[in-house]
Amino acid sequence: MALSLPLIPAKTLTATTTITQFPENPKTLNLKQCKTIKELNQIHAHLIKTRLLHNPRIAQTLLESAAIVLPEPMNYAISIFDKLEEPDSSDYNIMIRGFTSKQSANEALILFKEMCERSVQPDEFTFPCILKACSRVHGLKEGMQIHGHVMKSGFGSNGLVQNTLIHLYGNCGEIGVARHVFDAMSERNVITWNSMIAGYTRSGCWEEVVELFRNMIEMDVGFDVVTLVCVLTACGRLADIDLGEWVDEYAEANGLKGNPTLVTSLVDMYAKCDRVETARRLFDQMPQKDVVAWSAMISGYSQANQGREALALFHKMRKTNVEPNEVTMVSVLSSCAVLGALETGEWVHSYIKKKRMKLTVNLGTALVDFYVKCGSLESGIEVFKKMPSRNVLSWTVLIQGLASNGQGKRAIEFFNLMLEENIKPNDVTFLGVLCACNHAGLFDEGRGFLVSMSRDFDIEPRIEHYGSMVDILGRAGLIEEAYQFIKNMPIEPNAVIWRTLLASCKIHKNVEIGEESLQNIVRLEPAHSGDYVLLSNIYASVGRWEDALRVKIQMKDTGVKKTLGCSLIELDGTIHEFFAEDNLHPHSEEIYNATEDMIKQIKLAGYVPNAAEARLDAEEDNKEAYVSYHSEKLAIAFGLIRTSPGTTIRISKNLRVCTDCHNVTKMVSKVFNREIVIRARNRFHHFKDGACSCMDYW
Incomplete structure (x- = not known):
């Protein structure tokens, strides 16, 4: 409330100024023209001089102006409150509201305690104010105590109090208690329904959000934009495109498309329902886009595995005056991690430091995940150690990253540190630990960890x-023990289990179990091209060339097509994409010349092409040439001519690395004195001085 001075502006008040008349009801005073403490001070001084401050209603109006109207901290309001001889519940309510609105909810709780100790009885407005303070600090214990006070004071059926209780319990994760309060209400307005729906939204109870909204429609309860935003969030999580489109049509028919929050929610919903093009169309139609809208669209691309589009949109966002936030950064880092875009991700990290963004658990974990997925382990560990707080996901991301990069023993060291810090691992953590045992050759330890999980x-x-x-x-x-392990598993093995055994049979040239593995794969699901290639390679490794050719012919006759290999390399912030025998790149002639030169040089060092890796329909005379132009070889050659000597070359590939490309990369790392990191479908390969971190097992 504010004091209105129609004749003399507040800023002209002097020590001799007098105000001769106040409205009969001081609550109608208008102090909104008091923009600063200085102006309020002038009025305060005048009220003291004229002794009008002794009027409780006038004093209360002044207190409300200092505590709520002015944006400054509560110091001045406290000085006024402390001089009140007998503050009543309204005075306390004003102070509690002020503390809560100015991010000092703990002080509000302390004041409420003082209020009770002074035997000042709370009124119907006190409880909503203090319950809101509890909600702000997630003070569930204090909120429950105040709930008891509410019931004793006879305000248990007050609608405003009940709405605030629903909000409190929902915000503190006690959604069942919130629902109990909701169900006990005799009358519910749209605020009540929204409080309950918001509680379900915060708790991730998406089915309940949709169910409650459908109840609103059946009961002909009016809803608003706040309701629809929550419902759209639930639709996105549930991939409920039908209800999401219904909301879209309702918004269109009722002229709500001008609300940017609602349109942003529609963008998010469509993106999460795999309707990215529709989301982008809505996004492009928005006249004004805030950081939430940009983040929703970038996140949509990222979650739809369209990392290149996500980064392109992020670069477009950078050209605007919209500052990215944590959500934006997490989505961009996720896309960089998938694409292996180290340079772009490093720029994001630099931006985070420059803007002094808080290294939250989500942002820190995203940075760690990005670095380890780009093979930059030391940078990932450095970020991890600097995180002020870490959860089980943070530890798991680092453990998995170290394991997949061939640092198995180091991964297990971090797992032990995790246990020392009393962070309980989950099932995903153990996948990382078992992967670490695999890459470190620790099969006895692996058995122990598998038993430890349940025990x-x-x-x-x-x-x-x-x-x-x-x-x-x-x-x-x-291999025999692995085969028996599968036979004795307490659950039915799937195709992935048999495919894993088939890969082991290839390395150790076990024909018999390899044949049975492929038979089981075919029995369980349509076999991948890689499955046939593995068995063909097993035959070839023991000199059974006719069988090797028969498998490839069988693959062709059954219509199994080999997935097209694709390799990515980032140079100067641009992602370059290569396919086998690809000539679509604008510098393809230069790249092919560089590839031929690379092959010539490593041949001098002893490299012999493996023609068995050529595609089945390749002519005999062209098999060596075909093998020479696999996608990762083209990407490596491009990296050699486009980066400075000694620079690490980083490649991402969508498939398992073939034997010939693995041999070539080892030779290139030695002949050209380059470290080369290839992130393939199933693991990382770090090549240096003619050796690979996988120790030739992948």
Whole structure:
């Protein structure tokens, strides 16, 4: 409330100024023209001089102006409140509201305690104010105590109090208690329904959000934009495109498309429902786009595995005056991680430092994930150590990253540190630990961890954990034991389990179990081209060339098509994409010349092309040429001519690295004195001085 001075502006008040008349009801005073403490001070001084401050209603109006109207901290309001002889519930309400609105909710709780100790009885407005303060600090224990006070004071059926209780319990994760309060209400308005729906939204109870909204429609309860925003969020999480489109049509028919928050929610919903083009069309039609809208669209591309589009949109956002926030950065880093776009991700990290953005658990974990997925382990560990707080996901991301990059023993060291800090691992953490045992050749330790899951942590192993154990045994050459392990599994093995065993059979040249593995794969699902290639390679490795050719012919006759290999390399912030025998790149002639020169040089060092890796329909005379132009070879050659000597070359590939490309990359790393990091479909390969981190097992 504010004091209105129609004749003399507040800024002209002097020590001799007098105000002769106030409205009969001081609550109608208008102090909004008091923009600063200085102006309020002038009025305050005048009220003291004229002794009008002794009027409780006038004093209360002044207090409300200092505590709520002015944006300054509460110091001045406290000085006024402390001079009140007998503050009543209204005075306390004003102070509690002021503390809560100015991010000092703990002080509001302290004041409420003082109010009770002074036997000042709360009124119907006190409880909503103090319950809101509890909600701000997630003070569930204090909120429950105040709820008891509410019931004793006879305000349990007050609608405003009940709405605030629903908000409190929903915000503190006690959604069941919130629903109990909701169900006990005799009358509910749209605020009540929105409070309940918002509580379900915060708790991730998406089905309940949709169910409650459908109840609103059936009961002919009016809803508003706040309701629809929550419902659209739920539709996105549930991929409920039908309801999402209904909301879109309703918004269009009722002229709500001008609300940017609602349109942003529509963008987010469509993107999460795999309707990215529709989301982008809505996004492009928005006349004004804030950071939330940009982040929603970038996140949509990222979650739809359209990383290049996400980065392109982010670069477009940078040209505007919209500052990215944490959500933007997490989505961009996720796309950089998928694409292996180290340069762009490093720029994002620099931006985070420059803007002094808080390294939250989400942002820090995204940075760690980005670095380890780009093979930059030391940078990832450095970020991890600087994070002020870490959760189980943070530890798991680092453990998995170290394991997939061939740093198995180091991953297990971090797992032990995690346990020392009393962070309980989850099932995904154990996948990383088992992967670490695999890459470090620790098959006895792997057995121990598999047993420890259920024995020590009450985590039931999933089929992925059993698959990791099969991989561990296979790497150790224990093919028969791995085979028996599959036969004795408590759950039915899937195609992935048998595919893992088939890969082990290729390394250790076990024809018999390899044949059975492929038979089981075909029985369970349509076999991939890679499955046939693995068995063909097993035959070739023991000199059974006719069988090797027969498998490839079988693959062709059954219509199994080999997935097109694709390799990506980032140079100067641009992602370059290569396919086998690709001539679409604008510098393809230069790249092919560089590839031929690269092959010539490593041949002098002893490289012999493996023609068995050529495609089945390649002419005999062209098989060596075909093998020479696999996508990763083109990407590596491009990296050699476009980066400075000694620079690490980083490649991302969508498939498993073939034997010939693996041999070529080892030779290139030695002949050209380059470290080369290839992130393939199933693991990382770090090549240096003619050797690979996988120790030729992948």
